[in-house]
Amino acid sequence: MTAVVELAGVSKWFGDTVALSDVSFALGAGVTGLLGHNGAGKSTALSLLAGFSRPSQGSVRVLGVDPHTDAGVNRGLGVVSDGEGTWAHASARSQVEFLARQRGVRDPRGAAANALARVGLAEAADRRVGGYSKGMRQRVKLAQALVHDPQVLLLDEPLNGLDPAQRRADVDLVAALGAEGRTVLVSSHVLAEVERMAGRVLVVVNGRLVAEGEPAGIRDLLVDRPRTLRLEGTRVAELAGLLLAEGLVVAVRSDPDGRGVVVETPRAVGLADAVPVLAQRAGATLRRVEPVGEDLESTFAHLVRAARGAGR
Template identity: 45%
Template sequence: MATLEIAACSRWYGNVVAVNDVTMTIGPGITGLLGPNGAGKSTLIHMLGGFLPPSTGTVTLDGAAIWKNQGAYRTIGLVPEREATYDFLTGRQLAVASAELHGLPDAGAAAARAIATVEMGDAQDRKIGEYSKGMKQRIKMASALVHDPAVLLLDEPFNGMDPRQRLHLIALLRSMGAEGRTVLFSSHILEEVEQLAHQIEVIVAGRHAASGDYREIRRLMTDRPHQYTITSSDNRVLASALVADGSTAGVSLDGATLRVQATEFLAFAELLPRVARDAGVRLYEVSPADESLESVFSYLVTA
């Protein structure tokens, strides 16, 4: 069993801060790294994999620094997000090359086992340039598994996979987590993470925004204030009725639009039709104003 620790870790490129003072512990089992695109997930995974040094802070594996630690590479398998591979190689050649780089005594046998694990045997002798995006993801996975790593880091591993490939990868990662391996995978889709991870770490704009199991993260997202824009037959009467009810955090008129901040999603969904009916107001349009992933995650940073 292996444990990854990130302590007060930052990484910047010139004036751009990609990871900002992040501290977290990733232990055996499956952990999901959740956040919108551009949040810093890839940078964090590359530091955990030993491909980038932190600008400040420490990144360790079982207490030993990962950067420039050759022994750590024997324990870690990395599946990067980037699709770029050696397209002139066959899938088998790529896996064998990875096994040889790890210095395995029987690189061919190790590659064959990894390819069978990801169910790429039928396509192993085709050139990678002929693969679909999902197939490229799987052969990258095989290359990361040749040395049977105790730690597996995957950056957006489900991108480009068809439903059957996704189900197979989910089953594979679950089995690895059950074996006691430390599996960390990133995603910007909460439902994707919910299917797999027992622990979720949320990162937004390079900052560690939240931590917990998926039920806790889902509760935080659901319970945040929700903003709506409303048009109705009489916005002023409706605004007065909502203020009088006292169940909203804020109401404002913006031209022909009524803006409402609700403290609880489900309560407001029941409240609005009732208040409009009692006030004799007809609702024309009710639209969420802050339902993007970026706005949801950003709320967690400031909560």
């Protein structure tokens, strides 16, 4: 793989706060997802790659140059940054055309029209962006990033503020951009969305790169781990007994709200495989199986522990 985008030993701190710690990765063509909870360091990594800020330590290269000092990189780089990022006083067409011209596009007017059509804003293009909905402004940002047909795209939470139909359309668009041979790095905190766009995922937790690989592998890593689950239905106590006997759970207790039983399992995937067979043997009918006391933070905390265990 030829590295088009590269972070080497990069750390970034703001006063006493470490936003990124010794992060290294290289990207070639295709879509890569940057997964992490809010505040994990995703936006900081994208900001460094976009040249918006300098690393406190380490080096950043995009298209072979330092994006912070070399403005020429913007001819081949498109960025959707987190936050507002549109000029409210201007129409979508004028600002996209302005950026096309300033990035050296030969036919800025035509390029702006194409980019706006590609994101579904052709009809509203001549209205002031200040009057747009959040979803429409998000699409203007995408058109700004695409207008000069860049080789590299950095997209920071590009699906924020979009309705479900728009999200689906933009997921397809990002996947298509990768299929065209561009290098696309797209951040999100939703694995399911990243899976649909990206062939590779980087997971950032508390400023550290803790996992990378194909989406399926990352999903296994996130799912197949110690979990606490509530089993609801008939004869679930008998089912829990069988699970305990098989060594698939390590603890069983009654749900305090009287909704079935709560079990603790060291490996969720093994439990999921065994439950249908054992439920049949116990004569149990399951109405619901759901995790207890989980949030994204705890999921990523598990990844941090796993990464430490693996010596990263």
